Amino acid sequence: MLVGDIIPRNAVLNGPKCAVAFEGGTRSFAEYAERSYQLANALIGLGLRRQDRISVMAQNGIEMLEAYGAGEVSGLIVHPINYRLTAAEVAYLLGDAEPGAVFFDAVFDQIITPLHDQFPGISKFIRIGGVSEETPEWAVAFEEFISGGAP
Numbered sequence: 001m002l003v004g005d006i007i008p009r010n011a012v013l014n015g016p017k018c019a020v021a022f023e024g025g026t027r028s029f030a031e032y033a034e035r036s037y038q039l040a041n042a043l044i045g046l047g048l049r050r051q052d053r054i055s056v057m058a059q060n061g062i063e064m065l066e067a068y069g070a071g072e073v074s075g076l077i078v079h080p081i082n083y084r085l086t087a088a089e090v091a092y093l094l095g096d097a098e099p100g101a102v103f104f105d106a107v108f109d110q111i112i113t114p115l116h117d118q119f120p121g122i123s124k125f126i127r128i129g130g131v132s133e134e135t136p137e138w139a140v141a142f143e144e145f146i147s148g149g150a151p
Contacts (some may be wrong), residue, residue, distance in 0.1 A: 003072050004072050004073050004074075004075065006030065006072065007033045007036055007069055007072055007073055008033055008073070009127070010029045010032075010033070011030045011032070011033035011034075013029075014028075014029040015028065015029055015030040015099065016028050016029075016030060017029055019031075019032045020032060020062050020065055022060065022061055022062050023061070025045045025062050027043075027062055031045075032066070032069060032085055033069075033073075035066050035069070035071030035146065036066055036070050036072070036116075036151050037070075037073055037144050037149075037151055038147075038149040038150065038151045039066055039067065039069070039070035039142065039145075039146045040069075040070040040071075040073050040074035040076070040149065041149035041150045041151075042145055042146055042148045042149030043070060043076060043100070043101055043149070043150055044074060044149075045148060045149060046100060046101060046123040046124055047100070047123065048074075048076060048100040048101065048123070050074065050075030051075060051076075051077060051079045052070070052076055052077065052097050052100045053076065053078075053079045053097050053098065053099040053100065054067065054070075054071060054076050054077070054078055054079065054100060054101045054102070054103065055080075055081050055093070055094060055097060055099040055101070055102045055103065056068070056078055056079070056080050056081065056102075056104075057081040057082075057083055057090065057102070057103070057104045057108055057111075057112070058083070058102045058103060058104065058108075058128050059081075059105055059107070060104040061105075061128065061129070063103075063128045063129070063142050064103070064105075064128065066146075067103045067126075067128075074088075074107070075082075076100075079093075079097045080133065081093055081094075083105070083108060086111075086131075087111045087114060087115060090111055090112075090115060091093070091115050092116060093117065094119055095118075095119070098121055099122060099123045100110050100121075100122065100123050100124075100135060101122065101123055101125070101126060102122055102125050102126065103126045103128055104125065104126070104127060104128065104139075105127075105128050105129025105130075106127055106128065106129045106131075106134075106135075107129070109130075110125075111127065112139075113136060116136075116138050116139070117138070120148055124140060124145065125138060125139040125140070126139065126140055126141075126142055127139045127140065127141055127142060127144040127146045128142045129142070132144065
């Protein structure tokens with residue numbers, strides 16, 4: 001069994017059971033699989049392919065797990081970024097990893113905002129949480145982005 005087989009296998013074996021519960025939100029195994037595939041398809045729609053990287057700078061949460069799930073089912077490499085790093089350290093990591101997309105929590109707007117235009121190779125900055133209307137023009141809200149992928 002490969003890592004990418006775990007999510008669909010759990011969806012079949014445990015479909016309606018709760019897979020994730022966090023701060024009042026839940027996902028069943030079936031929902032987690034569906035959203036992981038949907039997010040993976042949205043990332044593939046950007047032109048990302050197996051072994052490309054996506055960076056994730058997020059605190060614990062369901063959307064963070066869905067980003068990891070998308071990596072698992074698509075073969076994308078998930079590059080975690082410690083959210084306690086300075087902007088300069090985050091910039092170094094982004095330059096080194098060369099991700100195709102970056103997921104970031106809204107609470108890290110102040111770190112990501114000055115960096116976004118330094119990396120033209122990053123296709124999309126995807127903002128997790130916060131008020132969708134407050135998403136900067138250079139980023140896309142997580143729910144808006146995931147809705148663009150086929151389940």
